[in-house]
Each structure stands twice: as structure tokens, then as C-alpha cells.
Amino acid sequence: MAKNLLIVESPAKAKTIEGYLGKDFTVKSSYGHIRDLVKSEDAIDIQNNFAQKYEVPADKKQVVSELKKLAKEAEVVWLASDEDREGEAISWHLFDTLGLKDANTRRIVFHEITKPAILHAIENPRKIDYNLVNAQQARRVLDRLVGFELSPVLWKKVKPSLSAGRVQSVAVRLIVDREREINKFSAEAAFKIVAIFGKGKEAFKAELPERFTKQEDAEKFLKDCIGAEFIINSLETKPTKRAPAAPFTTSTLQQEASRKLGFSVSRTMSVAQKLYESGKITYMRTDSVNLSDLALNAAAKEINSAYGEKYHQYRKYKTKSAGAQEAHEAIRPTYFDAHAIDGDPAERRLYDLIWKRAIASQMSEALFEKTTARIGISTRKEELMANGEVMKFDGFLKVYLESSDDDDDRQNGDENAILPPLTKGQKLELQEMSATERFTRPAPRYTEASLVKKLEELGIGRPSTYAPTISTIQNRGYVVKEDRDGKQRNFRVLTLKGSNITKEERSENTGAERGKLFPTDIGSVVNDFLVQYFKEIVDYHFTAGVEKQFDEIAQGLEQWTDMIRNFYDPFHKGVENTIEKADKATGERELGVHPENGKKVSVRIGRFGPFVQIGDNDDENKPQYASLRANQSIETITLDEALDLFKLPKKVGQFENKEMTVAVGKFGPYIRHDNSFYSLPKDVDPLDVTEEQAIDIILDKRKRDSERVIKTFAENPDVKVLNGRFGPYIEFGKQNVKIPKGKEPQSLTYEECQALADAEAKAPKKAGGKRFVKKGK
Secondary structure, eight states: OOSEEEEESOHHHHHHHHTTSOTTEEEEEOOSOSOEEOSSGGGEEGGGTTEEOEEOOGGGHHHHHHHHHHHHHOSEEEEOOOSSHHHHHHHHHHHHHTTOOGGGEEEOOOSBOSHHHHHHHHHSOBOOOHHHHHHHHHHHHHHHHHHHHHHHHHHHHTOTTOOOOHHHHHHHHHHHHHHHHHHHOOOOEEEEEEEEESSGGGOEEEEOSSOBSSHHHHHHHHHHTTTOOEEEEEEEEEEEEEOOOOOBOHHHHHHHHHHHHOOOHHHHHHHHHHHHHTTSBBOSOOOOOOOOHHHHHHHHHHHHHHTOGGGBOOOOOOOOOTTOOTTOOOBOBSOTTOOSOOSOHHHHHHHHHHHHHHHHTTBOOEEEEEEEEEEEETTOSOEEEEEEEEEEEOGGGGTOOOOOTTHHHHHTSOTTOOOOOOOTTOEEOEEEEEEEEEEOOOOOOOOHHHHHHHHHHHTOSOTTTHHHHHHHHHHTTSEEEEEEOOEEEEEEEEEEETTEEEEEEEEEEESOEEEEEEEOHHHHHHHHHHHHHOTTTTOHHHHHHHHHHHHHHHTTSSOHHHHHHHHHHHHHHHHHHHHHHOOOOOOOEEEEEOTTTOOEEEEEEETTEEEEEESOTTSSSOOEEEEOOTTOOTTTOOHHHHHHGGGOSEEEEEETTEEEEEEEETTEEEEEETTEEEEOOTTOOGGGOOHHHHHHHHHHHHHHHHHHEEEEOTTOTTEEEEEETTEEEEEETTEEEOOOTTOOGGGOOHHHHHHHHHHHHHSOOOTTOSOOOOOOO
């Protein structure tokens, strides 16, 4: 038996480290947390200084049993969980659960999985840092108390089965507040003047810095420019430079992977964890932009070798985040000379991003020459302005350019256009001038990445909590991430060519969204309830202050139990008062009265979701109800839109001597025909469906279904061989069964399908097959 037992969190990490250590070491994985607070209400003893009751879950008992056995046989046990607070807590849980002793237990940390880093850690062990453990305990206890006490309040006052969390509630509030800001926004129009001078390659654009709010003013400006002289009044050329961005933190990696790769926050962290555990990048949960001296020297060597000495510029970045945890490094490749790696496409793309960002941070500034020309108009006092930029030295741009959330806007501009040779006093020939109506825009909705950025700016959450927070608010149904179509909007364009001004009206699509976060109705109602009765829980500054207290606990400056007590006592009183005094929250909004019967029309949240009601509950006749459609909200639905909901279901004709009915269900609008259901395409309004359209939709669905079915069996109609998204498979009742490689789907018999289904059902699940995801609050 090996003298040393080294325990890490994941099997992938264990496999990598095992290759670096000799036969004296056995490396095992704990598969993440080995115990958690019990699920019952007695998990935390509030009267006994918040003492916690833990349990080892059923799926971890075998892991713990094996680790206990190995720990007894080993001379030294090395706890090598991650270097952040959660990792420290995992080491403590291992120490406590396995019954380890201080004398033969060592705690080691490393922020990259390379042989030198592992050996250096083993040469420099330490004890468990209980300040870090206490900071993590404080977060866990506080979040459990908030969740356990708030959730029953929501069940009674809003809707059954709801839940609330401390950081998640603040994230939902940000999204709700932004949505309301957008809904209240009223776009203002103004005319933008753009002139084109010169011909061919010598052509360039100039803009009027001011905009005209009235069409007649814009038209007068164009009329005044007929026959006018355009002369360059001044020409300013000055050198400018652009510096590279700092290496990635967790937050900036999530933002950039979203913009450049289209990754969700959780996918970014999942892929980054694989890269870290296979020894390709440093630890991926960090708010530090610092690079070690070793990394700085390695980057310098690689830049000098690959690009030349003039491309290298030494930089030492400082972390601005006030609550940055411990002395971590930024996210970087473990070996700068590895420009690319083996792995799946997602791993290769994310690694490429990390490598480029880290190497660019140590490269020279990009140098530009910026030219600004002011163009006078003989008939007006205003000046047109033309800007141009010429790159003189690419520097870090040879490798990497940081994206931003407003890239789409900047691509429409001409800030980086190249101007032709110009001289002061030069007369210019006007080719065309236009006045285009443009509209102001509201603040953008959050993407997952821009929400992370906002949370970080507010000091809410930490690197380990961003991804779980964003997943949780979506899983709870408070927020949805989706694409939404825009609306057509008309705008006016006046164009001056020669001495003629033409006017036309054009249209554009506005308000289209891709991958944005929207609050659901229940999310908005829960948010309003928490703002009214638990203002501190959803207060940005208060939540940021709690994070600072966790930081102080981690530094040994505050007792975690004192911090929890100061929070809990007033919070608990608030819970009791709210249960006793608060009214039920439904988000009810009165829309108006029915034009025919004069009854009140209102909208609110019910047990089964948002709905419109015509009439009152105490009316002589029973009220009428209709559920909102998927793209409708109780905050924005109009009276006319609400009344339209009662036009469904409607009969649209007959097909095959059976009626066709259009209705709206839980999953959107559909056609019902002969006890079968056919979803309507997204671009078809259920109120406008004709008999002919309905027949086409039914026939199209039947055709697709027939192409999907490869084979059916008379012995059992619930068994089919189907074409699926990832290839053919067997549907055996509710069980989906893989078809072995080399087996022709068409040739399968019913007995073979049954045998494959039985074998798959009996097959044991692979140990550790469950993907490990760190918990975070």
C-alpha cells in the first residue's frame, strides 16, 4: 500500500496528478462535496450558535467508506481540494468525516495542475485555514436560513412550490428593473446628417455632430447645402495607442466567451473546469488579474520567439476588485508555448481564447494615427466632421482584440475608416448628403455575461457563485433566456444629390433580441413581494455588504456566528410579521371594461400561471378565464390583446369529415383534429388561421412523422424504431434505447428490441459517471 493518500475533488484531476507522482502516492477523488446539511428544518441549531447537522448522502457513502479505509492505511493524508473557500471547506469536511488527525494530515493548494506546481505544493504544505472554512460556512448557513424561511412565505402569499435565495433574488431584481425601464422607455427621433465627398477610392464620409429633431430643420439644412462650397477648415493628426486587456478573471472569461463563442456562463465554466483538470489552464475561479513571475517570464519568452522582441511589453496588472479572494492568479495557459491543444471543439476554442488573452496582455500597445477633419459649409455656420484612423503598428492586435457588448453598434459606425490625403483649405466635391431619422434606444436587456458583469460591479457574488446564480434563476422559472422577434418600424430618409432632394419612407426591424434574459410574470410578482416586505434581501448595497463581511471572516477579522446573528434576528422577525400581516400577491392589474357587457377585465397570476378574467368572483354569472400566451406578460398586455384570448378556441373548418379547432395550450397555439394535436408555426397567428392553412399544417406534420418512423411492431404498438436528432433509436414505451453499432435499424425484430431494452434497464450506472458540478450560492 502507498505511504501517501492524496485526495482531490474530481476524478479527472486525480488522473492527471497521478501521472506526476510516484508509486508512493495513491491519488483518489472525493467527487466534490462528500456531505451537506441535512434537508430537514433542524439542519441549523439557531439557539446553539448556528451549529450545523451534516449527513453523507447515499450516493457518497461508498466513496467515503473507501477513503476512510485508504486513510487508515496511509502514513500521510494530503488534502488537495481547490484553493478557494469552497475547496477549503471540502478539505475540512474530509478531515472531519474521515476522522483524520492533525499529525498526519497535510493541506496543499495549487492553481495549476503541472508537475512542478504539484511537487512545489507537496514541499510547502500547510494546515486547514479555518478562517476560509468559516467564510464558506457563513455563506452556506446564511443562504440555507434565507431559503428555508422565505420559501414558505412565498408558498402562502404568492404561489405554492416557490423558493427564494439571497443572491438569486438580487439577480432577478436587476432583470425585472431593466425590463420595466425598457417598457417605460419612449423612443425619441432625430435626423442624422451624413455627407459623402470624393469619388471611388478617394470617397469618404463626414457627419454633422448635431442632430435635428424636426424634419423641416433637417430639410432646410439640405436645401442650404445645394450649391454650397465645402472647404476643410482644419486638419488635426495625432498619434493614439491602444493597450491590451488584462488576463481573464472568471467574470471576464464568462463575458468574452459569451460574446466571441456564444457560450452560456455554465458552459464556459464546465469547459474551463475540464481544461484545468487536464492541466492545460490555471484555476478557473478567480477574481485576480495577477500573473506570477514564472508566467510573465514564460510569456515573454514565447512572444520574443513567435513575434519578435518589439512585440513584448512587460506588464504587472493589479486586481481592482475590493473583495478579491486570496492570492490567486488570473486564468492563463499552464504552458505559453502550447498555442493549441487536443480536445473537443469547445475545449479547443475556449483554450484559444484564454491563450490569446493571456499572451496579448504582455504584448506591446497598438499604435495608430488618428486624423480629424473639420469641414466648413459656405451657407451654414455648422461644421461637418470626418474621422479616420491608420494603424502604424499592430502590437497586441496581432493576436487578440477584446469584444464589447456594443460591438454591433460600433460596426455600423465609421470611426476606423481611412481618410484619403487631405489638406487644410482644400475644396471638396459633395457627392451626396442624407438626413436619416434615427431613434434613441433604451438600456439593453441583460445577457448572461452582462448580468455577471453587473453583479461583479455591484460587489454581489464571487467567482464561484456567478454561474450557479444564473442557472438557478432560470431553473426556478423566474427568468427565461430566449430570442424574441422585433417589430417593423418606419423611418424617413431625405437625400440630396446635385440640386434635388428626394424623400422616402423605409422600414427596419427593431427590438429583436438574441439570447437575452427576460423576467417571467411569476419572477416579477415574487420580486415585488420581496421588495415590499424584505427590502434588505433584494437591496444591492446590503447584499454587497454581506459579501464584504464574508471577506472579513476569511481574513479572520470577524466572527462568522456574530455576523449571522446580526442578520438573522431582524430577518426572522420580518418573516413572522409578513406571514401574519401581508396580503396575497397576484400582480393583479385592471385592464378596463368589456366593451359589450361592461364587466371588469383584469389580469393576474394564478395557481397555474398568468390569466385574464372577465367579471368578478361575486358576479351573478361565473367569471370567464383565459390563460396568457407564451409571449405575453401581465405587465404589458393590453385590453384588446386580453379580449382576443377569448376568441379561442375557434373552429376553422373540416378535414376528413372531422372538425379542426385552433386553441392555445401550455406549450403555445395548436390545431386539434381527430384527437391529435398539431403545433402552429411561430409566425402564424392563431386568430388568423384559415381552413386551408390548418390542412397544410396537419399534412406537413404527418409527413414529418412518417419520415421519423423507421419501423413499428404488431406485437406492441408502443415499441417503435425511430429517426432521432442523433440518429436511429428504439422507443420502448417510455424508455429510449440505443441501437448497437453495425446493427441495421430496419432489420430489428421485436424480440431484439425487447432484449436491448431489458439489457439497458439492468445495466449498472457507471461510478462517477455523473458530471461533477461545484455547488455555489
